[in-house]
Amino acid sequence: MLGLIGKKLGQTRVYDAKGTAVPVTVVHAGPNIVVQKKTVDSDGYAAVQLGFGPQKDHRISKPLAGHLAKAKAPSLRKLLEFRDFPLNVNPGDKVSVTVFAEGDYVDAIGVTKGRGFEGVVKRHGFRGGDITHGAKGWHRRSGAIGQRLFPGTVMRGMRMPGHMGQVRRTTQNLQVVKVLEEDQLLLIKGAIPGANGDYVVIRAAKKRKKAEAKK
Amino acid sequence: MKALEELRQAQRKPAEKVPQFGIGDTVRVHFRIVEGEKERVQVFEGVVIGRKGSEGPDARFTVRRVAFGEGVERVFPLHSPRIEKVEVTREGSARRAKLYYLRERSGKAARVKARERSTSTKGA
Numbered sequence: 001m002l003g004l005i006g007k008k009l010g011q012t013r014v015y016d017a018k019g020t021a022v023p024v025t026v027v028h029a030g031p032n033i034v035v036q037k038k039t040v041d042s043d044g045y046a047a048v049q050l051g052f053g054p055q056k057d058h059r060i061s062k063p064l065a066g067h068l069a070k071a072k073a074p075s076l077r078k079l080l081e082f083r084d085f086p087l088n089v090n091p092g093d094k095v096s097v098t099v100f101a102e103g104d105y106v107d108a109i110g111v112t113k114g115r116g117f118e119g120v121v122k123r124h125g126f127r128g129g130d131i132t133h134g135a136k137g138w139h140r141r142s143g144a145i146g147q148r149l150f151p152g153t154v155m156r157g158m159r160m161p162g163h164m165g166q167v168r169r170t171t172q173n174l175q176v177v178k179v180l181e182e183d184q185l186l187l188i189k190g191a192i193p194g195a196n197g198d199y200v201v202i203r204a205a206k207k208r209k210k211a212e213a214k215k
Numbered sequence: 216m217k218a219l220e221e222l223r224q225a226q227r228k229p230a231e232k233v234p235q236f237g238i239g240d241t242v243r244v245h246f247r248i249v250e251g252e253k254e255r256v257q258v259f260e261g262v263v264i265g266r267k268g269s270e271g272p273d274a275r276f277t278v279r280r281v282a283f284g285e286g287v288e289r290v291f292p293l294h295s296p297r298i299e300k301v302e303v304t305r306e307g308s309a310r311r312a313k314l315y316y317l318r319e320r321s322g323k324a325a326r327v328k329a330r331e332r333s334t335s336t337k338g339a
Binding site: 009010012013014015018019021026028180183185187 | 222272292294297
């Protein structure tokens with residue numbers, strides 16, 4: 001699966017050729033450095049380990065430093081494996097954002113913004129109660145969570161308050177609006193999970209063939 | 216982060232192409248619209264009742280006109296490539312930045328005083 005590690009810079013909008021304003025997320029996604037190559041013979045499956053993001057040398061543990069030295073790679077912040085990478089690359093190679101082209105469809109994987117402990121209105125979109133009309137202290141509650149003596153228990157999976165956000169999420173089938181090789185930026189249409197400055201994975205769309213994307 | 220800001224600024228029109236007009240001016244906005252395959256220029260004439268976003272990349276302005284007895288307002292992005300040009304047909308003198316009070320008025324009361332031409336250096 002073709003993919004890159006990147007850093008979400010933020011959102012803006014650009015004008016396309018027709019003059020329409022397109023909302024885009026700007027991702028700094030390169031160059032990624034190939035750190036390790038796994039093959040069926042040696043590891044049982046084929047994969048490529050990519051690294052991205054500058055890191056201070058003293059923050060790298062000695063075992064990791066040795067691992068990076070094998071690929072003659074600099075200190076990196078993020079290391080991730082991509083199985084069945086379609087390009088023939090070797091450790092030490094750089095992978096540029098140009099592996100994606102304008103019009104391609106990609107999936108964006110990131111960790112959503114953490115919201116902390118949230119109630120049912122925000123977390124699950126419950127309606128809550130009336131604000132006025134004599135309502136008193138019953139504004140953002142969930143209501144009943146069960147029936148009577150039968151079944152006598154709260155059903156599994158009942159939506160309740162709890163921790164919201166800060167989970168890995170994938171947004172599928174986003175279109176690449178522009179690839180800026182010079183700055184190693186990808187402009188991806190729409191929003192992607194995570195806060196600005198977070199690390200995200202941009203990979204070729206899983207549920208769309210590349211040929212289909214080109215039409 | 217610098218790259219993002221540069222990208223934002225790059226969406227602006229070159230300074231000489233940015234339309235110059237002030238609040239209260241009556242303008243003709245030449246706006247290109249795409250209908251299927253064809254493209255044509257539509258003119259929207261009215262009074263500029265407000266501007267937002269300063270001169271920045273996201274700047275926009277609101278034009279109000281009364282068409283067939285019904286008030287119509289359109290918001291245009293200042294830097295949109297679809298805006299061919301903005302002609303100022305009449306300069307108005309406004310004492311506030313947003314002329315929202317025009318919405319509640321009609322007929323003669325909904326006029327903006329013309330500006331003295333002599334001293335004006337346009338736009339400002």
